[in-house]
Amino acid sequence: MSSLHHAWLGPYEISSTTCSGLTFARHSHDECVIGVNLIGEEKVWLDRHTFEAGPGSITLYNPGQIQGGGAAQGAPWHFVSLYAGADRLAADLGLAHLEFDRALCFAPALAAQLAQAAKGALSADPLVRGLSEDALVLRLAEVVRLSGVRLPGSASAGSQLVAQAQELLAAQLQQGVALDALGDELGLSKFHVLRTFQKETGLSPRQWAMQLRTRRAQGLLRSGLGAAEVAHDLGFADQSHLNRHFRAAYGITPGRYQSAIRSKTVRLPQPQTDL
Template structure:
């Protein structure tokens, strides 16, 4: 089987940040989400994406931001051109730097999912990716990261929307997701969930999928993969990470992990831990 050229990297000294590079034109990232903000671009060509039921192309010279928890998929438009560069940024990092810049409590600061034509930021993201991968200077890496993130914050952040103003179904979706977070290893039953949230199983699937783009079980699997990835990057064994996140065994985790992230858990561990 042909090896996929997906590479993950955690820059030393910068918590809450992970990088991805993928020159593999044949690799399709299936419907998935991240716990972090996903800031991404294809510096060699166009990248087709699907989000919220819509399909479009991230054009050369543009970059995208996907908010945490929002389901999307993407793949290269052309068969011989791809240089996918991605930054996964923890919301806490965004809020911390926003507070420094504005000298206020910035818990309400967020990036919304959108796609941008911003030549300065686009070029800066490409340069930052290279700097974080190749520079030996902690000062250079930290400075480049803060300056570029400050630029994005000044141009492309918005205030958090209070979800309380949305309807009952949105509130139930949020509570289901919260329950998944709290009991991530639990083997939930659809009927029990529906009873707990005062609806039929069919209705639960319908309003959940309408809100987030995938069914509850698929969402829980994605959530478990995000948590397993975090545990592995912190040094947990693959077996422990699998059991802690509700997977039946290591092979079950490996199959899903490879499908989402493009590498096996073992390869990911070697990439980020050395």
């Protein structure tokens, strides 16, 4: 019995597999392959060598490397795989070239975080998929660093970079700015932008844009504009997404907020800072 879920998240191809025993003939890939073992013992054959990868292990394969192996027949196995072109992954992380120095890393916490971010790509919710991409970029950087690759340092002018990014995000709030496009506009890798932005603000660019949408929604609702129109004007996926984020931020639905404003008799909850 086995199940396979497959999806694309930006430039990355992702699969999540649950099975009972599965083996792969010796083969290779054009892309970098990062595997996360969550359940089960995998026996790996890689370039004429064998090793074991148990739960919490992250396996790393460079393009063209001959690999094979799998789990014993009948043994439960759950793993997540991510495929990314070496040039694209290098560019995303601000590197001129990328080649893994280690084929196996044992890091249970990081493995779980990477798997969670990758599985977010399978969500039907576009906002969840977007947040998963942000998390995935950060986790991939940790995996690459763990494999022995040195990543470039942070920019010294972090606050200036963040101010430029915030200006771009605010100017295109309705349509949104993808992380790739933000990096291109600023002339930096998306990892560099994401890491610097999060260090300076405590939020990813996507999260910062969402809190700005929610804040502006409050003003539009206060002026009497309907929730459906507010959701459309500010680039929410739909009214239910506006409701969810507004309630998370302010502890009240947009409808109740407008009713409270009109009647001026309902005490509003204090805004929450954790979005």
